[in-house]
Amino acid sequence: MVTSVTNLGRTGAFDWLMQRVSAVVLGVYTLFLAGYLLASPDLDYAQWAGLFDQMWMRIFSLLALISLGLHAWVGLWTITTDYIKPTALRFLIQAVCGLIMFVYLVWGVEILWGL
Amino acid sequence: MNSKRPVNLEISTIHFPIPAIASIIHRISGIVAFVGIAFLLYGLDMSLSSRADFSSVADVMGHPLAKLVVWGILAALAYHLVAGIRHLIMDMGVGETLEGGRLSAKITFGVSIVLIILLGVWIW
Numbered sequence: 001m002v003t004s005v006t007n008l009g010r011t012g013a014f015d016w017l018m019q020r021v022s023a024v025v026l027g028v029y030t031l032f033l034a035g036y037l038l039a040s041p042d043l044d045y046a047q048w049a050g051l052f053d054q055m056w057m058r059i060f061s062l063l064a065l066i067s068l069g070l071h072a073w074v075g076l077w078t079i080t081t082d083y084i085k086p087t088a089l090r091f092l093i094q095a096v097c098g099l100i101m102f103v104y105l106v107w108g109v110e111i112l113w114g115l
Numbered sequence: 116m117n118s119k120r121p122v123n124l125e126i127s128t129i130h131f132p133i134p135a136i137a138s139i140i141h142r143i144s145g146i147v148a149f150v151g152i153a154f155l156l157y158g159l160d161m162s163l164s165s166r167a168d169f170s171s172v173a174d175v176m177g178h179p180l181a182k183l184v185v186w187g188i189l190a191a192l193a194y195h196l197v198a199g200i201r202h203l204i205m206d207m208g209v210g211e212t213l214e215g216g217r218l219s220a221k222i223t224f225g226v227s228i229v230l231i232i233l234l235g236v237w238i239w
Contacts, residue, residue, distance in 0.1 A: 044169075049169075075149075114164075
């Protein structure tokens with residue numbers, strides 16, 4: 001019997017693992033960016049744009065964006081299922097959260113590869 | 116129900132256990148960070164658009180209100196990161212006892228407060 005259809009994977013163990021894998025990616029990305037900004041107090045446009053011009057930085061950033069979507073889905077799913085009991089309202093809020101994650105992803109791709 | 120059970124409804128003696136407070140702030144900071152990402156993405160978009168837009172981001176960041184908003188978002192991210200690392204350490208089997216949970220919740224608060232103050236110093 002299907003008891004849950006809105007979680008990320010089909011099992012809690014999969015969601016649990018994805019939440020942690022994406023957390024590690026986001027943590028490493030955050031610490032990298034913080035370290036980079038701390039190490040470059042006189043950051044100018046050329047240096048900043050040059051960083052995001054590198055292929056590895058674009059891959060790293062896209063990985064972080066996808067991780068953000070997965071991580072936010074598991075987290076917000078957990079919170080909404082805990083506190084919002086009416087099914088229709090919970091589904092609506094989860095749908096809005098999912099839409100925001102999709103917008104973040106497409107926006108991020110647009111920023112990184114900007115056409 | 117056994118009427119001899121002790122009753123404790125003294126509001127001043129009832130409070131959430133410290134690990135529960137650490138947990139609820141982890142959830143709230145996650146929501147704040149999720150919303151805050153929109154501001155950070157907007158800033159990243161502007162800063163990478165052109166030299167002029169890069170300087171306008173720097174100008175906007177000179178405004179106290181912008182500093183406050185960015186500080187709030189980074190504070191939420193910092194707490195969420197520290198509390199998340201606490202969970203990963205617990206996943207490895209460290210500090211899973213009641214006392215361990217209480218201690219690590221206190222460490223999480225302490226480290227986060229220091230980080231948030233340092234972030235404020237950095238922004239201002």
